[in-house]
Amino acid sequence: MGTRVGDWIDQRSGWRDSWNRVFLARIPNISWGHTLGAATLMAVVILLITGLALTFYYVSSPTDAHQSVQYITNVVPLGWLIRGLHHWAASALVVLSVAHLIRVVIHGAYKYPREFTWFTGIALLLLVFGFGLTGSLLPWDQRAYWATEVRIEVFATVPFIGDWLARFLQGGDQLSSLTLSRFYSAHVWLFPLLLFGLVAVHLRLVLRHGISARPKEEPRRDEEPRKREEASLL
Amino acid sequence: MRELPRRDFLARMVGGVAGGVAALLGIPAGVFVIGPSQERRTGDWVALGTVDDFPLEKPRLISATVAKQQGWVVEEQELSVFVSTEDGTEFVAMSDKCTHLGCRVRYVDEIDEAAGPGFFCPCHNGVFDSEGGVVAGPIPRPLDRLETKVEEGRLFVREL
Ligand code: HEM
Ligand code: FES
Numbered sequence: 001m002g003t004r005v006g007d008w009i010d011q012r013s014g015w016r017d018s019w020n021r022v023f024l025a026r027i028p029n030i031s032w033g034h035t036l037g038a039a040t041l042m043a044v045v046i047l048l049i050t051g052l053a054l055t056f057y058y059v060s061s062p063t064d065a066h067q068s069v070q071y072i073t074n075v076v077p078l079g080w081l082i083r084g085l086h087h088w089a090a091s092a093l094v095v096l097s098v099a100h101l102i103r104v105v106i107h108g109a110y111k112y113p114r115e116f117t118w119f120t121g122i123a124l125l126l127l128v129f130g131f132g133l134t135g136s137l138l139p140w141d142q143r144a145y146w147a148t149e150v151r152i153e154v155f156a157t158v159p160f161i162g163d164w165l166a167r168f169l170q171g172g173d174q175l176s177s178l179t180l181s182r183f184y185s186a187h188v189w190l191f192p193l194l195l196f197g198l199v200a201v202h203l204r205l206v207l208r209h210g211i212s213a214r215p216k217e218e219p220r221r222d223e224e225p226r227k228r229e230e231a232s233l234l
Numbered sequence: 235m236r237e238l239p240r241r242d243f244l245a246r247m248v249g250g251v252a253g254g255v256a257a258l259l260g261i262p263a264g265v266f267v268i269g270p271s272q273e274r275r276t277g278d279w280v281a282l283g284t285v286d287d288f289p290l291e292k293p294r295l296i297s298a299t300v301a302k303q304q305g306w307v308v309e310e311q312e313l314s315v316f317v318s319t320e321d322g323t324e325f326v327a328m329s330d331k332c333t334h335l336g337c338r339v340r341y342v343d344e345i346d347e348a349a350g351p352g353f354f355c356p357c358h359n360g361v362f363d364s365e366g367g368v369v370a371g372p373i374p375r376p377l378d379r380l381e382t383k384v385e386e387g388r389l390f391v392r393e394l
Contacts, residue, residue, distance in 0.1 A: 046259060053263045067306035076269045078262045
């Protein structure tokens with residue numbers, strides 16, 4: 001930001017402090033794998049922007065849903081692009097969050113004191129699946145309908161509460177306009193709110209703990225003396 | 235040229251890439267949201283009746299239902315126009331929508347002694363003459379006209 005405007009705002013907000021704490025933080029020797037969390041976040045940002053744009057035209061009623069999606073794809077300028085970006089970023093989000101999780105496992109970054117970061121991560125992963133479940137019904141075409149039907153059948157097999165759960169998801173005893181309506185609400189209101197809350201906590205924790213050092217990558221402090229010792233034994 | 239430290243160079247690169255990505259995402263999103271909202275379309279021809287449905291003495295307010303394609307929905311809308319004619323062959327069709335802020339105007343036989351007959355808008359006392367021209371009040375331009383045509387004794391109008 002232009003220094004003078006930047007200074008003026010900084011004196012009244014202290015934004016440089018926060019900025020530096022995030023972007024000039026000291027970090028250990030990191031790998032490409034460490035960029036996966038940021039890549040996941042980027043997918044979230046793309047989904048937010050394209051998703052908000054899509055709600056300008058999408059209508060979640062059984063008579064309009066499919067046609068509004070066709071309208072977006074075929075008539076609205078760049079509609080194909082916005083819808084395509086939302087579609088592919090959604091797939092990328094699943095792949096990236098799992099890849100990020102695997103990186104955290106490989107580096108043992110879930111250990112003390114980062115367990116709670118891990119828990120918020122698991123909640124985020126569940127949310128990502130929730131977005132996938134609710135979002136894929138919204139085009140309201142044959143594929144959306146039957147794929148959702150199968151997924152709800154899967155929930156119905158959960159012991160004891162399966163039947164209750166399937167009815168809760170459907171909003172009744174079968175997949176209907178009530179399902180479309182509640183999936184839409186979850187997809188654009190409930191889940192995004194939860195997602196941003198959890199991402200905020202997740203990132204706050206990452207800043208608080210700093211990035212974990214890579215196991216074995218740092219030179220062991222006791223290595224040198226031991227070598228000397230070994231040498232002296234010879 | 236002044237030497238650019240590696241750190242500053244990288245910071246600028248990151249800033250540039252971030253700006254590029256933001257533009258790459260923001261511009262299409264903007265275009266999408268604006269969408270077809272700025273398209274101007276002429277309406278379809280709408281039949282209002284036969285030529286002798288319209289009196290010569292004063293304009294007649296007539297409504298017709300028109301089917302309009304709005305997005306993916308065909309909506310039924312009401313179109314109301316004042317039709318006036320002097321000889322029963324040449325017609326003038328005027329929208330009844332005030333050009334100030336869109337209230338509906340009505341035809342008045344005598345607005346006052348000076349002005350004679352005309353259209354009156356009750357919202358801010360706008361006055362148009364019987365041709366739709368501006369007489370008094372805050373109205374910026376004459377009443378909007380519709381295109382007219384007569385075919386086989388029937389009058390058609392079309393929104394421009
Ligand atoms: C929407 C999904 C997610 C977003 C946006 C996100 C974002 C991030 C970011 C930006 C970091 C910084 C370090 C890095 O990139 O590796 C991070 C770290 C971390 N994430 Fe995630 N994450 C998500 C999901 C998950 C999941 C599914 C898990 C595992 C269950 C997880 C566990 C962790 C842990 C333990 C760290 C600390 C790593 C360390 O300190 O080395 N996150 N996350
Ligand atoms: S709307 Fe007709 S005069 Fe203001």
